[in-house]
Amino acid sequence: MAKESFDKEIQFLRMLVLTSGAYTRQQFAERLGISVHTYDKTVRKLKDIVTTTHHHMPQKQGQEFADTLRFNYYDSTGPMLLFLFRAKSMKESESYRLSLLLEALNESALTTKELLDLCCTKFPSDLPQPDEKTIRSDLKYLEEVGVIARTVGVRPYRYRIRNELVQELTSEELYDLYAFIDVMANTQVPSVQGFLLRDGLHKHLLHKHPAPGLDVLPFLYKYHYYSRILDEAHLYTLLGAIRTHHKIQFLYFSPKSDKSYASQNTNPNFERETTGTLQKILPLKIVYDHQYGRWYLLANAREGIRKFRVEGMTQIEEHVQVHADYFESKRKELEAKIQFSWLIDTGKPVEVVVRFFSPGKHEPNFVKQRVLLQGQWGQIVEEDEAGFLYKITVNGTTEIKPWLRSFGSSCEIIEPRHLRQEMIAEWKEIATYYESI
Amino acid sequence: MSLFEKIFNYQILSRLEESGTFMITSQERDWLTLMLQHPAATMAFSAETLETLNMLFPKPSLAEALDENLLIEKARSREVQVFHPLLPSLRGHIMHQHGLQIAYEIRNGRMQSAQGFPYKLEYSMVKREWYLLWYHRSNRTLMNTRLSKIISFDLEPIVKDEADRMLAEISRLLESSQTEVTIEVVPRYNQELSRILYAFSCFEKEVSYEAEQDQYHIRIRLPMNEYEYLLSKIRFLGQRVRVIEGDYLQRRMREASRKALARYGED
Numbered sequence: 001m002a003k004e005s006f007d008k009e010i011q012f013l014r015m016l017v018l019t020s021g022a023y024t025r026q027q028f029a030e031r032l033g034i035s036v037h038t039y040d041k042t043v044r045k046l047k048d049i050v051t052t053t054h055h056h057m058p059q060k061q062g063q064e065f066a067d068t069l070r071f072n073y074y075d076s077t078g079p080m081l082l083f084l085f086r087a088k089s090m091k092e093s094e095s096y097r098l099s100l101l102l103e104a105l106n107e108s109a110l111t112t113k114e115l116l117d118l119c120c121t122k123f124p125s126d127l128p129q130p131d132e133k134t135i136r137s138d139l140k141y142l143e144e145v146g147v148i149a150r151t152v153g154v155r156p157y158r159y160r161i162r163n164e165l166v167q168e169l170t171s172e173e174l175y176d177l178y179a180f181i182d183v184m185a186n187t188q189v190p191s192v193q194g195f196l197l198r199d200g201l202h203k204h205l206l207h208k209h210p211a212p213g214l215d216v217l218p219f220l221y222k223y224h225y226y227s228r229i230l231d232e233a234h235l236y237t238l239l240g241a242i243r244t245h246h247k248i249q250f251l252y253f254s255p256k257s258d259k260s261y262a263s264q265n266t267n268p269n270f271e272r273e274t275t276g277t278l279q280k281i282l283p284l285k286i287v288y289d290h291q292y293g294r295w296y297l298l299a300n301a302r303e304g305i306r307k308f309r310v311e312g313m314t315q316i317e318e319h320v321q322v323h324a325d326y327f328e329s330k331r332k333e334l335e336a337k338i339q340f341s342w343l344i345d346t347g348k349p350v351e352v353v354v355r356f357f358s359p360g361k362h363e364p365n366f367v368k369q370r371v372l373l374q375g376q377w378g379q380i381v382e383e384d385e386a387g388f389l390y391k392i393t394v395n396g397t398t399e400i401k402p403w404l405r406s407f408g409s410s411c412e413i414i415e416p417r418h419l420r421q422e423m424i425a426e427w428k429e430i431a432t433y434y435e436s437i
Numbered sequence: 438m439s440l441f442e443k444i445f446n447y448q449i450l451s452r453l454e455e456s457g458t459f460m461i462t463s464q465e466r467d468w469l470t471l472m473l474q475h476p477a478a479t480m481a482f483s484a485e486t487l488e489t490l491n492m493l494f495p496k497p498s499l500a501e502a503l504d505e506n507l508l509i510e511k512a513r514s515r516e517v518q519v520f521h522p523l524l525p526s527l528r529g530h531i532m533h534q535h536g537l538q539i540a541y542e543i544r545n546g547r548m549q550s551a552q553g554f555p556y557k558l559e560y561s562m563v564k565r566e567w568y569l570l571w572y573h574r575s576n577r578t579l580m581n582t583r584l585s586k587i588i589s590f591d592l593e594p595i596v597k598d599e600a601d602r603m604l605a606e607i608s609r610l611l612e613s614s615q616t617e618v619t620i621e622v623v624p625r626y627n628q629e630l631s632r633i634l635y636a637f638s639c640f641e642k643e644v645s646y647e648a649e650q651d652q653y654h655i656r657i658r659l660p661m662n663e664y665e666y667l668l669s670k671i672r673f674l675g676q677r678v679r680v681i682e683g684d685y686l687q688r689r690m691r692e693a694s695r696k697a698l699a700r701y702g703e704d
Contacts, residue, residue, distance in 0.1 A: 006441055018634040022644035022653065052447050085440050086447035098443070099452035106458040145444045146463025164493055166459050173486045179528060180481040180520070184472040187519055187560065189510065192440055193468035199450075200459060207457040211532065218531040220559040220570075223639035223666070233440055235508075242507050255631040290513040291673075292635040311631075343511045357700075364544070373514040373565065403512070406673035409696030420701070426675050427697045433623075433679040434691035 006087065007314040008034065010230050012042050013081055014311060017227045049083050081229055082195050093127040097138055102147065102161060109151055109160035112136060166201075171209035178205060179217065186221045189288050192232045225293020231310045235286065238297060238316070242283050245327040247319040251276040253312040276314065281306055282322060284334050289343050291403070296344050300330040305337060307344050340395045342376065342403075347396035352378075353415040354404060357387040367410045374403065389414075397422075440464075470494040477520035517565040521584045524558060527569060531555050534600040536593040539571065542586045551575065552593065554603045558584075563666065572607050579610050614660040618667070618683030622653040626677040633677055636670055654681070668693075 011032055015023075023031065029039040097119065104110060104118050116135050123129055130138075139159055142148045151158045169177060178201050185194030205211070241248050253276045281299040288295055295310035337346040358365050371380070371390055378392030394400050397419045404411055405423065413420045443449075444462055453460065472478065473494055478487060530537060540550040557570040559581065567584040622633055630653065634644065641658045655678075659667060668689055671678060680686045 018631070018638055019644045019646070020642065022646040027646070027648065049447050052451055083447070085445055086450060088441045088443050088446050090443055090446050090448065092448075094443070095446055095448040095452070099449045099456075099458075102449075102453060102460055103456045103458050106456070141443070145442060146466060147444060147460045161458075161460065163459050163461065165461055168489055168493060169486070173482075173489070176482055176486060176525060177490070179525065180472075180478070181469070183481070183520055183524075183560070184475065184477065187562070188472065188475070190468070190508075193465045194472065196445060197461065197465040197469060200461065200465075203454050204457070204459040207454075218528055218555075218557050220557050222559055222561055222563075224562065225635065226638050227635075236439060239507055286508045288508065288510045290510060292632065293638065294635060341511070369564075373517070373563075374512070376512070402673045402675065405675050406669045408668075408672050408693035409700055412700040424698065424701050424703055427694050427701075428703070429676045430690065431694035431698065433676075434687055434694065437684075437687045437691060 005315060006084070006233060008032070008038075008042060009046065009084060009087060010233055011314070013046070013084060014227050014230050017081065046083075046087075049087050050080075079195055079224075079226070079229055081227065082192070082199070084230065084233070085192060085196065093130075094138075096123070096127060097130055097134070098142065101135075101138060101142065105148055105159055105161040106163070109158040111156045111158050112139060113156065115139070115159070166204055166208075171205075174201065174205060174209065175211070178202065179219070182217050182219055186219070186224070189228070190232050190235055192229050195229070228288075228293040228295070231295040234310055234313060234316060235295070237318075238283055238286055238310075241318055242285070244321065245282075245324055246321050247280060247282045248316055249278065249280045249319050250313045250316040252279045252308060253314065255309050255312055279306075279308070280319060281308075282327070282330060284327075284331050285338075286310075287344055291343070298334055298338070298344060300334070305334055305346055307346075338395075340393050342394045342399035345395040345399050347398075349393050349395055350397060350416055351391065351393050352397060352400060352404075352413070352419065354390045355387060355412045355414055356390055356407065357410050357412075358385070359410075361385070367407065370407075466494060467497075470497055475519065480520040480522055481525075514563060514565050518567065518585075519565075521567045523584050523587060524567065527555060527558055527584075527590075530590075530592070531557070534595070534597070534604075536574070536595040536600075537571075537590045538593050539569075539582070539590045540588040541582045542588060548588060553580065554595070554600070554607075556604070556607050572603055572610075574603070577606070579607065579614075611660070614662070615658055616661055616683075617656060617658050618686055619681050620655045620657065620671065621679045621681045622655070623677055623679055624650070624652055627651060627653070629677060633674060636674055640667070664689075 015028065015032065025036055025039055029036045032039070034042075100119060100122060101115055104115060110118070112132070112135060116130070116132055119130050119135060139148065143150065143159075147162060148159050149162050151160055165177075166174065178198065181194055181198045181201065185191045185198055188194075238248070240246075279301070281301040283297055283299045285298040286295060287298060297308045297310055297313070299306045299308065338344065340349045356367050356371060358367055368380075368388065371378075371388075375390060375392070378390050380388045381391050382389040392400070397416065401419065401422070404413060405426065413423050442462070442464075444460075473487075473490055474496065478490075482490065535555075537553050537555060538550065539553045539555075540548060543549050552574040553571040554574060555569055555571040559568045559570055560566070561568065568581045569584060569587065570579065570581050572578075573580050620637070622630060626633070634655075637655055637657065643656045645654045645656070646652070647654075657667065664686065668686065671680065671686070671690065672693060680690055
């Protein structure tokens with residue numbers, strides 16, 4: 001069986017969240033490069049997971065899936081899209097077995113034999129009874145993912161659940177931890193594991209230490225890029241390849257192409273044309289862009305430094321390993337090149353000089369506050385009552401331009417000349433949009 | 438390591454929930470270990486709790502710590518504050534629906550004090566600071582005050598009925614402050630649709646598409662007091678988008694373009 005990649009589900013959810021119901025089924029399927037039938041099947045599968053993981057959620061008959069996921073700021077208790085990471089498919093008997101084992105170990109440490117006996121008595125008759133070999137491999141898996149551990153001592157070994165966290169901390173401490181996890185998962189990247197942990201701890205608190213108002217933490221975070229957690233799905237595959245100096249191969253859909261996914265046909269005779277391009281590169285670094293909430297992969301290829309948007313990468317596979325020295329030299333090369341990247345531009349460094357204008361005397365200087373917060377390594381060089389001069393050396397001007405433009409008339413570009421001219425032309429164009437109002 | 442592990446499967450999760458079994462994987466443990474290295478941790482826990490946590494989640498080795506450089510963040514606001522010492526106590530008051538007598542500093546540095554009913558704590562990802570959202574009981578208005586501007590607060594117990602009444606009033610006020618604006622993606626920039634939709638993905642919004650004209654409209658729902666932030670996003674995207682519904686935003690965009698051109702001597 002082919003490895004479950006979730007590429008389709010990720011592209012599907014991203015499009016759904018970004019366009020929130022703009023497309024008909026037909027248009028949606030077309031843009032994803034899948035059939036309407038596959039579209040319907042994907043919706044059914046995702047709906048099933050959402051209703052199981054959020055069983056408190058109302059499921060009106062015929063309610064649109066996009067509505068189910070609709071972002072509502074004041075009601076959101078956690079990222080809805082998290083359910084994607086709950087989607088790994090499993091046989092009913094296996095999920096039953098694993099939960100049964102964990103439930104039993106939650107009570108006391110047990111041997112393989114004791115666990116097998118327990119499974120035999122508790123297993124429903126309509127599911128295939130597990131044998132010792134299966135139980136052993138289940139225990140090995142649970143040990144690998146760090147959920148259980150073998151106790152030291154004489155044979156036969158006993159297994160115990162690794163839940164020291166909830167054993168060692170008092171209920172009050174667990175509430176503090178829950179709040180900390182919520183804050184960190186919401187304000188830092190990466191965050192998916194944090195959200196998963198937060199979920200588990202929340203359920204534990206509700207069960208074992210219920211307190212008034214726990215159902216919803218009174219924390220809000222403004223503003224979040226909702227779909228950022230989808231791309232974390234690829235993060236660990238990529239980080240793994242970078243750590244071990246492996247090249248990777250993947251099918252890339254540039255964000256500007258019309259299709260963002262293409263079904264992976266197993267029968268080559270029916271293989272259809274894809275708009276994606278096959279890439280084989282050496283991954284070097286991952287960049288999270290706070291301006292849009294997007295992830296990038298920086299890599300080395302025959303042509304030199306290459307940049308990819310993580311959202312466009314599908315069917316990622318690890319390839320050959322390169323020599324550590326080679327990797328190191330490429331990494332150093334890249335680091336020298338991105339030293340002055342506002343985001344990821346590796347173009348020629350240029351000095352940008354901007355005059356910022358302060359608001360009136362009696363107002364707080366929100367312009368300066370914002371420049372200090374967001375101006376990265378730029379410096380305020382001259383300052384008077386009317387405003388200040390800001391200087392920064394950046395690779396190219398494309399990436400810094402939107403940020404400068406977002407200040408509206410509170411800034412004037414002095415250098416370089418061409419950026420000044422571009423900004424004038426853009427404001428002229430924007431002015432025409434509002435001439436008639 | 439993969440985020441799509443069997444162990445995270447939703448059926449397992451719902452069974453464990455029923456039996457009240459808590460489990461934690463190495464992946465979650467690693468994440469928490471990393472977060473406990475952040476300076477915010479010393480503010481979030483008592484020294485004693487932090488000691489227990491550090492024992493349960495020992496610091497990663499130097500080699501692993503160096504690895505973090507594999508992932509970098511760009512265009513991020515300077516991290517002024519992630520956790521604030523007042524968060525735990527205010528969180529408790531909100532969850533228990535307590536009233537508070539709040540003393541806080543206002544713009545000109547003067548102090549003010551009022552009877553309030555706190556309902557949320559909000560973190561601004563832009564300003565990287567925490568705010569208390571509360572209901573001003575005598576003015577009957579919604580307030581937001583930076584935690585750094587709060588001087589003191591004292592408990593003022595209130596009866597359940599009164600708390601319920603205020604909560605209803607708060608949601609009524611929040612609802613009535615909502616407005617809707619419509620932004621058009623200028624069709625010549627449809628190629629950049631993904632970028633544009635990403636930029637607006639932090640708002641409560643609905644997108645509509647007219648296939649015949651290949652035209653996208655983004656309808657955004659937000660309270661008036663968040664217009665400044667939306668405006669900065671619209672200016673950020675520049676000529677790619679145009680406000681087509683929302684008089685105030687349209688006027689502000691016209692004013693911004695006129696004033697900007699005047700700065701360049703182009704008016």
